[in-house]
Amino acid sequence: MKTKPSNKKINLISLGCSKNLVDSEVLMGQLNSNNIKVTFEKEGADADVVVINTCGFIHDAKQESIDTILSYVDAKNSGLIEKVYVMGCLSERYKKDLEAEIEDVDSYFGVNDINKIVAELGGQYKKELVGERVLTTPSHFAYLKIAEGCDRRCSFCAIPFIRGKHVSRPVDEIVDEAKRLINKGVKEIILISQDLSYYGLDLYKKNMLPGLVDRLSALEGMEWLRLHYLYPFSFPVEVLDLMKERENICNYVDMPVQHISDKILKSMRRGHGKSGTYKLLEKVKSIIPDAALRTTLITGYPGETEKDFQQLLDFIAEIKFDRLGVFAYSPEEGTAAFKLKDDIPDRIKQERVDAIMDLQQNISLKLNKEKVGKTFKTLIDRKEGEYFIGRTEYDSPEIDNEVLVTANSAKIVVGNFINVKVSEAEYFDLFGTFSR
Numbered sequence: 001m002k003t004k005p006s007n008k009k010i011n012l013i014s015l016g017c018s019k020n021l022v023d024s025e026v027l028m029g030q031l032n033s034n035n036i037k038v039t040f041e042k043e044g045a046d047a048d049v050v051v052i053n054t055c056g057f058i059h060d061a062k063q064e065s066i067d068t069i070l071s072y073v074d075a076k077n078s079g080l081i082e083k084v085y086v087m088g089c090l091s092e093r094y095k096k097d098l099e100a101e102i103e104d105v106d107s108y109f110g111v112n113d114i115n116k117i118v119a120e121l122g123g124q125y126k127k128e129l130v131g132e133r134v135l136t137t138p139s140h141f142a143y144l145k146i147a148e149g150c151d152r153r154c155s156f157c158a159i160p161f162i163r164g165k166h167v168s169r170p171v172d173e174i175v176d177e178a179k180r181l182i183n184k185g186v187k188e189i190i191l192i193s194q195d196l197s198y199y200g201l202d203l204y205k206k207n208m209l210p211g212l213v214d215r216l217s218a219l220e221g222m223e224w225l226r227l228h229y230l231y232p233f234s235f236p237v238e239v240l241d242l243m244k245e246r247e248n249i250c251n252y253v254d255m256p257v258q259h260i261s262d263k264i265l266k267s268m269r270r271g272h273g274k275s276g277t278y279k280l281l282e283k284v285k286s287i288i289p290d291a292a293l294r295t296t297l298i299t300g301y302p303g304e305t306e307k308d309f310q311q312l313l314d315f316i317a318e319i320k321f322d323r324l325g326v327f328a329y330s331p332e333e334g335t336a337a338f339k340l341k342d343d344i345p346d347r348i349k350q351e352r353v354d355a356i357m358d359l360q361q362n363i364s365l366k367l368n369k370e371k372v373g374k375t376f377k378t379l380i381d382r383k384e385g386e387y388f389i390g391r392t393e394y395d396s397p398e399i400d401n402e403v404l405v406t407a408n409s410a411k412i413v414v415g416n417f418i419n420v421k422v423s424e425a426e427y428f429d430l431f432g433t434f435s436r
Helices: 018-033 059-077 089-101 114-120 159-163 171-183 209-217 238-245 262-268 274-287 306-319 346-369
Strands: 010-014 038-040 049-054 083-088 141-145 188-192 224-227 252-254 292-299 323-328 375-384 387-391 402-406 417-425 429-435
Touching (some): 018 114, 018 188, 049 059, 059 089, 089 159, 141 171, 171 209, 188 209, 209 238, 238 274, 274 292, 306 346, 323 346, 346 417, 375 429, 402 417
Parallel strands (some): 010 038, 010 049, 252 292
Antiparallel strands (some): 375 417
């Protein structure tokens, strides 16, 4: 017996990373195909049902997810909404605990339960819609997930337990989705997965990232192609040659190295050491001298001594990453590091995070000042007050630097590329003028 489509109004809340966002967009696509009304993160939405796509990666993200669930449960108990559903990483990882502790949620779903959620909401999951989704990003850029899960076994990371083993999508399927995005007006496609460096090893028995990037960058209408999360171990160097050759592949290398101390890297089970990391970064700079280097670090990991931390600071000062994010270590149940003594006090962890960001702030300011007087191709993301705000090829949405251009030119249109001559630089922002 077919389920009748629900007339309920649904509001979808998406937390966590861009990979979670793509899952939310896929769910919205399925609901729309069933003529089920759904809004995305609409404050004060006139909704009957709220679906929360949660994150369960680290402590702060888990807390945000729990706080969001409790907020909407309160709204339900106050009669403002009828039902609350929870999906995603947190409910995949802690479903039994959540069911016991937050009983007023109507149902919990895991990361691979979109078909069940669609059915619960009165629709039918349609396999023929693979790759179809409702974009929640500005219409000129979109994330494109090329794989799910992860086969790495980093000691601090719970993703393999949540998302499962690495599963690559077929090249043709990804290319077809990219074509559809371009046809919708998307000008920048951002490739994402837990680890781009592993792409294709499961499906094709060899690393297929260079081949995929080759095909995608050759598509008509592909103006910017950006790569996220390139694991240092087994890094596909051939991709760098493509970056150098193709103007539409952003000179942007996002490589989460996590640490530089050999002792810490070994305990983290990263598969790369200090010497190899330096050599790889030197190779990147030799092939693409002007590439923006982004990395992610963890400090306060069990056993991290002052000497280990100083190595990390020296590393940052020497490499001078263009973009850098850092997390204070938090023990995650089920991981190898969870068995280690969490011996760094939270106060020390935060002091180390602050020291890294202070150092990076000064590096960022120096690098930004070097851009003054130069002109950069800039993609305009939005208009806020007296400024149009955009990004260069060296910056990804949400997490990196922005370019602010005074909104005094009728020729500037959100979603278009313009040339911007930089006139002023701050720690994480550039200011400039429209340049013909």
